[in-house]
Amino acid sequence: MQLETTNTNKIALAVLGTLLGTMVLGVASNAIFAPMKPAKPGFALPSAEAAATPAAATPAAPATPLPELLAKADASKGETYAKACQACHSFEKGGTAKVGPPLWGVVGRPIASIAGFSYSDALKTMGGDWTYEKLNDWITKPSAMASGTKMAFPGESDANRRADILAFLQKQSDSPVPFPK
Numbered sequence: 001m002q003l004e005t006t007n008t009n010k011i012a013l014a015v016l017g018t019l020l021g022t023m024v025l026g027v028a029s030n031a032i033f034a035p036m037k038p039a040k041p042g043f044a045l046p047s048a049e050a051a052a053t054p055a056a057a058t059p060a061a062p063a064t065p066l067p068e069l070l071a072k073a074d075a076s077k078g079e080t081y082a083k084a085c086q087a088c089h090s091f092e093k094g095g096t097a098k099v100g101p102p103l104w105g106v107v108g109r110p111i112a113s114i115a116g117f118s119y120s121d122a123l124k125t126m127g128g129d130w131t132y133e134k135l136n137d138w139i140t141k142p143s144a145m146a147s148g149t150k151m152a153f154p155g156e157s158d159a160n161r162r163a164d165i166l167a168f169l170q171k172q173s174d175s176p177v178p179f180p181k
């Protein structure tokens with residue numbers, strides 16, 4: 001009986017010891033090999049909210065209308081920005097064609113109307129007069145307005161700068177065209 005008890009105790013101790021040892025090991029290995037969770041999961045699953053909102057429902061910030069931009073445009077800044085145009089255009093009265101046609105009085109002038117200047121078909125077939133709206137479109141990206149144009153100018157993407165250039169163009173005229181309201 002005595003022997004049996006001792007054996008039972010030994011077995012119990014051995015089992016307990018093993019359990020304890022396993023626990024200690026588990027804690028220690030967790031400390032050593034701390035599971036490294038990525039800050040973000042590898043890929044983001046679209047949230048239900050995003051999936052429910054079509055892209056078209058989130059419009060870009062509305063652009064300021066041109067008349068508003070023109071109302072606060074600065075012609076003297078525009079003159080500076082128009083230096084980029086002067087590589088190809090003259091602005092002064094009586095100026096002649098360079099790479100591009102002379103631009104004195106261009107606001108209100110029929111498109112592609114300088115006699116003797118060899119315009120591209122794209123510009124020749126456009127028709128109408130140069131309004132501020134059209135000039136704004138034009139200098140935003142000439143090739144977008146008239147695909148095949150000869151005007152090798154990539155465009156001015158800044159709407160405020162374009163308005164400043166248009167304010168400068170307004171002054172290059174005998175009878176300046178008022179800004180649209």
Ligand code: HEC
Binds near residue numbers: 153
């Ligand atoms: C690299 C040369 C070049 C630069 C820079 C350039 N242009 Fe031109 N521009 C041209 C050419 C060439 C044409 C004729 C385009 C055609 O026939 O397709 C033209 C045409 C135009 C016309 C049409 C004129 C008309 O008689 O119908 C306007 C307006 C104009 N440019 C404004 C500008 C302004 C404003 C800038 C500066 C922001 C500018 N251009 C920069 C070469 C240039």
